Amino acid sequence: MGTGTERQETGKDVKHGVFVIFVGDIEEKWDEPTVTAKLIMEKAGVTEPDKFVLEALDHKGGDPVAEFSTNDPVDLSAKDRKFFRVTPGGGGRS
Amino acid sequence: MSDLVEADLPQPFRDALRCLREKKDAGARVDAVSGNFAYVWVEKLAKNNALESAGGWLRLPVAFPHANPHGLITREALRGASEGEVGDGHHAGHDMCKPVAGIGGAHYYSWTWENAPPPRTPEDIIGVVQWYERRIRKG
Numbered sequence: 305m306g307t308g309t310e311r312q313e314t315g316k317d318v319k320h321g322v323f324v325i326f327v328g329d330i331e332e333k334w335d336e337p338t339v340t341a342k343l344i345m346e347k348a349g350v351t352e353p354d355k356f357v358l359e360a361l362d363h364k365g366g367d368p369v370a371e372f373s374t375n376d377p378v379d380l381s382a383k384d385r386k387f388f389r390v391t392p393g394g395g396g397r398s
Numbered sequence: 399m400s401d402l403v404e405a406d407l408p409q410p411f412r413d414a415l416r417c418l419r420e421k422k423d424a425g426a427r428v429d430a431v432s433g434n435f436a437y438v439w440v441e442k443l444a445k446n447n448a449l450e451s452a453g454g455w456l457r458l459p460v461a462f463p464h465a466n467p468h469g470l471i472t473r474e475a476l477r478g479a480s481e482g483e484v485g486d487g488h489h490a491g492h493d494m495c496k497p498v499a500g501i502g503g504a505h506y507y508s509w510t511w512e513n514a515p516p517p518r519t520p521e522d523i524i525g526v527v528q529w530y531e532r533r534i535r536k537g
């Protein structure tokens with residue numbers, strides 16, 4: 305497991321055969337490599353995931369490198385898919 | 399804005415400001431209040447180009463989190479993620495800049511919270527900043 309500033313290419317925990325990811329400070333473990341953003345957000349406690357987007361970060365507390373809407377699949381075996389944050393979606397202009 | 403005036407803002411707003419300072423930007427400050435909105439300077443606002451002038455003023459309702467953010471003011475026009483400038487809701491020299499015009503506010507982005515999940519707690523201020531950063535990124 306990495307430190308707060310260490311880059312992690314994927315969330316795969318080879319020893320235990322699961323994908324360990326973090327949504328903010330919340331740790332999640334997934335057996336399968338591909339999960340929808342909705343499930344990841346729900347597991348992190350988001351009650352209305354369709355109103356948010358899941359952003360993948362380059363490291364813990366880092367910059368977003370990709371974003372996923374609620375029904376998008378997230379490949380946890382891909383690069384930069386260990387640290388995430390949840391950001392409100394939507395928005396218009398006046 | 400003096401601490402005395404900031405102390406006059408509603409407690410939930412001050413709680414949000416404290417959270418913003420603790421988790422995002424210790425230097426966040428209220429530079430003006432105009433009507434129902436406070437102009438909150440956030441220096442550590444992620445932009446598309448490292449060479450851009452830092453920061454911007456979030457227009458946050460003093461009733462936050464019970465009302466929605468509306469608009470961003472910057473000193474310089476925001477650069478786009480690829481090329482050019484962020485054109486979404488951009489109004490150079492708009493009247494909305496006036497409360498912070500004396501300290502450089504010159505570009506107004508008339509972004510609304512439409513279709514976004516309503517803030518519920520003062521801690522939601524962090525998501526609000528992320529929302530602004532996403533809008534800057536998407537241009």
